[in-house]
Amino acid sequence: xxxxxxxxxxxxxxxxxxxxxxxxxxxxxxxxxxxxxxxxxxxxxxxxxxxxxxxxxxxxxxxxxxxxxxxxxxxxxxxxxxxxxxxxxxxxxxxxxxxxxxxxxxxxxxxxxxxxxxxxxxxxxxxxxxxxxxxxxxxxxxxxxxxxxxxxxxxxxxxxxxxxxxxxxxxxxxxxxxxxxxxxxxxxxxxxxxxxxxxxxxxxxxxxxxxxxxxxxxxxxxxx
Amino acid sequence: xxxxxxxxxxxxxxxxxxxxxxxxxxxxxxxxxxxxxxxxxxxxxxxxxxxxxxxxxxxxxxxxxxxxxxxxxxxxxxxxxxxxxxxxxxxxxxxxxxxxxxxxxxxxxxxxxxxxxxxxxxxxxxxxxxxxxxxxxxxxxxxxxxxxxxxxxxxxxxxxxxxxxxxxxxxxxxxxxxxxxxxxxxxxxxxxxxxxxxxxxxxxxxxxxxxxxxxxxxxxxxxxxxxxxxxxxxxxxxxxxxxxxxxxxxxxxxxxxxxxxxxxxxxxxxxxxxxxxxxxxxxxxxxxxxxxxxxxxxxxxxxxxxxxxxxxxxxxxxxxxxxxxxxxxxxxxxxxxxxxxxxxxxxxxxxxxxxxxxxxxxxx
Numbered sequence: 001x002x003x004x005x006x007x008x009x010x011x012x013x014x015x016x017x018x019x020x021x022x023x024x025x026x027x028x029x030x031x032x033x034x035x036x037x038x039x040x041x042x043x044x045x046x047x048x049x050x051x052x053x054x055x056x057x058x059x060x061x062x063x064x065x066x067x068x069x070x071x072x073x074x075x076x077x078x079x080x081x082x083x084x085x086x087x088x089x090x091x092x093x094x095x096x097x098x099x100x101x102x103x104x105x106x107x108x109x110x111x112x113x114x115x116x117x118x119x120x121x122x123x124x125x126x127x128x129x130x131x132x133x134x135x136x137x138x139x140x141x142x143x144x145x146x147x148x149x150x151x152x153x154x155x156x157x158x159x160x161x162x163x164x165x166x167x168x169x170x171x172x173x174x175x176x177x178x179x180x181x182x183x184x185x186x187x188x189x190x191x192x193x194x195x196x197x198x199x200x201x202x203x204x205x206x207x208x209x210x211x212x213x214x215x216x217x218x219x220x221x222x223x224x
Numbered sequence: 225x226x227x228x229x230x231x232x233x234x235x236x237x238x239x240x241x242x243x244x245x246x247x248x249x250x251x252x253x254x255x256x257x258x259x260x261x262x263x264x265x266x267x268x269x270x271x272x273x274x275x276x277x278x279x280x281x282x283x284x285x286x287x288x289x290x291x292x293x294x295x296x297x298x299x300x301x302x303x304x305x306x307x308x309x310x311x312x313x314x315x316x317x318x319x320x321x322x323x324x325x326x327x328x329x330x331x332x333x334x335x336x337x338x339x340x341x342x343x344x345x346x347x348x349x350x351x352x353x354x355x356x357x358x359x360x361x362x363x364x365x366x367x368x369x370x371x372x373x374x375x376x377x378x379x380x381x382x383x384x385x386x387x388x389x390x391x392x393x394x395x396x397x398x399x400x401x402x403x404x405x406x407x408x409x410x411x412x413x414x415x416x417x418x419x420x421x422x423x424x425x426x427x428x429x430x431x432x433x434x435x436x437x438x439x440x441x442x443x444x445x446x447x448x449x450x451x452x453x454x455x456x457x458x459x460x461x462x463x464x465x466x467x468x469x470x471x472x473x474x475x476x477x478x479x480x481x482x483x484x485x486x487x488x489x490x491x492x493x494x495x496x497x498x499x500x501x502x503x504x505x506x507x508x509x510x511x512x513x514x515x516x517x518x519x520x521x522x523x524x525x526x527x528x529x530x531x532x533x534x535x536x537x538x539x540x541x542x543x544x545x546x547x548x549x550x551x552x553x554x555x556x557x558x559x560x561x562x563x564x565x566x567x568x569x570x571x572x573x574x575x576x577x578x579x580x581x582x583x584x585x586x587x588x
Contacts (some may be wrong), residue, residue: 116317119278122304123311124331125380134330138321 001194004171005179012087012175013155016094020102020151021144023095028106029132047100054097058164061093065165090166090173097161101150109143110136142214149210153203229384229418233284233294235270243267243440245274245284249433251384251416257407259431260420261451263463267440268420272386275418276311277304288384310382310415315393316373318361324372325357331380343379350412351375366394367402371409378413385410385417391426400498403429404586428452428469428505428585436460448505453552458539467510467544467554471587474502481579488550491527493582503587510556512581515545516574517565527577529553533569536562543567547575 031043049057065083066072075083083089113136121131137144159177166173168182176199183192228250235243249258260268273279275286277293280301286294293302304311319327328347332340348354351371361369370390377385390406391399407430410417421427427434427448434451436443436459444456452469455461472486482495484506493506531549538544543562545555553575567573 114317116313116315117319119276119304120311120313120317120319121330123276123278123309124376125305125308126331126333127305130333134333135319 001191001198002174002176002179002183005174005176006195006198008087008171008174009156009176012090012094013152015091016098016155017102017148017152019091019095020098021148024099024102024106024147024151027099028103028110029136031103031107032110046103049097050100054158054160055164057097058093058161061096061161061165065089065092084165085167085169085173087166087172090162090175093161093165094155094158097158098151098154101154102147105143105147105150106140109140109147112143113139145210145213149206153206156203157199228287228289229275229416230285230287231271231275233271233274233281233286235267235274235279235281241267241440243270245271245442247271247435247442247445249416249418256416256433257410257431258416258418258433258435259427260418260435260437261424261427261431261463262422262437264422266422266437268422268437269388271437272311272388272418272420275384276309276386277302277307278311308380308383310377310380310385312373312377312385312387312390314389316361316369318369318373318376320361323358323360324353324364327361327372327376328353328379331376347375347379350378351409366398367405370394370402370406374406374409374413378415382415385413385415387417387419389420389422391421391423400425404500406430424464424466425585428507429587436463438463452507453554465509466507466583467556468506468508468513468552470506470551472504472506472584474499474504474584482584484582484584486551489529491529491577491582492579493584494580496584499584499586501586505585505587507583507585508553508577508581509583510544510554512577513547513553513555514576515547515555515557515561515565515567516576518574526579527575527582529575529577531573531575533567533571533573536567536569545573547573549575553577 027046031039031046062084063069064071065075067076067082072083075081081088083092117135117139118131121135122128157177158175159181162173162175162178166175168174168178176195180192180195183189183195228248231245231247233245260271262268270279274281274294281294281296283296284294285292285296292298292300293307294300319330322330325344328344329340332343335343348357351374353371353375356364356368356372361372364372391402394402403426410430419430421430431448433445434448435445436451438459443460444451449469449471451460452464452466455464470486472484475483475485475490477483477495480495482493484491484493484504486506491506529547529549531547531553534546534548534552536543536545538559539556541559542556543559545557545562545567547553547555555575565573
């Protein structure tokens with residue numbers, strides 16, 4: 001079994017989930033509470049990775065972070081490294097690719113918080129930020145966990161975007177799914193089967209634990 | 225410290241309804257519960273939300289003392305946080321993931337710990353919440369929920385309380401019990417309050433002042449007696465529906481009947497059963513007052529009041545007769561009946577009111 005690839009995939013998934021939590025919460029908050037007319041455009045943009053072929057998304061990301069792009073040039077000038085075919089480049093691609101998997105559950109969790117509770121908090125003189133952390137986040141917990149788990153699981157299994165942006169460098173960008181693909185290409189079915197089974201088990205376990213936890217959460221404070 | 229509240233606003237809705245409010249309240253007067261009373265959909269809650277800063281009117285201004293909360297012309301709009309008001313929501317909006325104690329503590333987050341603890345102890349004592357501190361809202365009864373919600377609202381020491389249909393979330397028997405409890409609590413708390421309701425009984429039992437809202441406009445402002453006794457127009461008259469509302473005092477009760485003293489008159493009323501104190505409001509609908517030329521003999525459970533006709537006002541097919549009989553009593557009779565009795569101002573008549581037509585509302 002390709003333990004290096006498995007380790008890399010887990011590391012990539014954890015980082016992606018963490019960054020999506022930081023980036024996804026404010027986006028979801030804005031999508032839920034903003035009254036801007038053009039909000040639907042941002043909603044569509046966030047949902048784009050759901051329908052776009054990973055190769056198309058990967059291609060654009062590759063162009064966007066390549067050495068000729070402003071982002072790529074800035075990164076190279078400041079760090080001396082290049083983004084394509086690096087772990088950092090792969091991370092950027094993963095975050096963009098899994099964005100809807102985090103933002104959509106976050107936003108629907110925020111939306112389900114009773115508007116009057118939020119207004120009650122404001123009328124008690126409590127700031128919007130404090131209301132967010134002490135009221136909206138605790139009451140959205142099941143949705144936030146769902147978003148994080150989906151981001152994690154989705155990153156763990158991604159293939160097309162990785163191939164386009166990361167390539168196939170062992171220990172740097174060679175993730176589990178690429179490793180499985182390689183084994184199959186080399187007709188090494190036994191190794192592919194083992195890794196596949198492991199991925200299947202991890203994915204199922206993570207989802208099962210999440211949904212189990214959610215049942216307990218929703219039983220803990222049903223609305224009075 | 226508390227001062228005049230001045231509201232002159234216009235709020236438009238996408239569907240075309242317009243709410244226009246002109247209201248000045250001197251919140252220094254005691255006791256000071258002002259009731260915004262009117263039928264559902266008349267715009268009462270919207271007015272309250274505009275006051276809280278939860279909705280922004282299109283034009284006009286709201287000022288509290290010398291502080292401007294909203295001024296369309298000068299582009300001022302204070303957030304709910306900046307207004308230092310207390311808002312009690314219809315279904316209380318207690319935070320379901322927090323205990324009673326945490327709910328009380330929530331609005332005090334910025335205060336130092338010692339001050340916070342002291343305030344919570346005060347609130348627990350004032351609202352009789354001892355023993356409930358570690359319970360969650362879902363573990364509380366309707367009455368307890370109301371007390372916790374009011375305690376949470378009062379804890380950060382708001383300058384003005386806004387209450388949106390505070391009793392509508394309750395079932396009937398609980399409601400009549402909690403009505404007097406709420407009045408007691410509001411009196412004890414001593415913060416000027418503006419309360420919204422569509423329920424006549426609630427308006428009479430809880431309010432000192434009444435502002436009647438119909439069709440998006442304040443139609444009349446005055447004391448409870450004034451508004452019910454002298455409706456400014458037909459909209460107010462039809463929405464209040466009771467013409468005579470007078471303060472009285474229960475003298476005795478027996479056989480399901482109570483004797484009530486009203487100024488110079490003593491009347492018999494059916495015992496409603498839920499009146500504790502001697503102070504009540506006596507409500508009589510004008511349709512239930514019968515007029516007669518002869519001073520008929522006393523029958524049991526009927527009130528006969530002789531008096532002088534103060535005014536006769538035709539109202540469509542009906543005639544409104546005000547009889548001065550120790551109390552100003554309003555009667556609404558048909559035009560033929562009026563012609564038959566040939567009622568003129570200055571005449572001496574007898575009014576007959578059944579004991580069960582006297583509706584008593586407890587008053588603290």
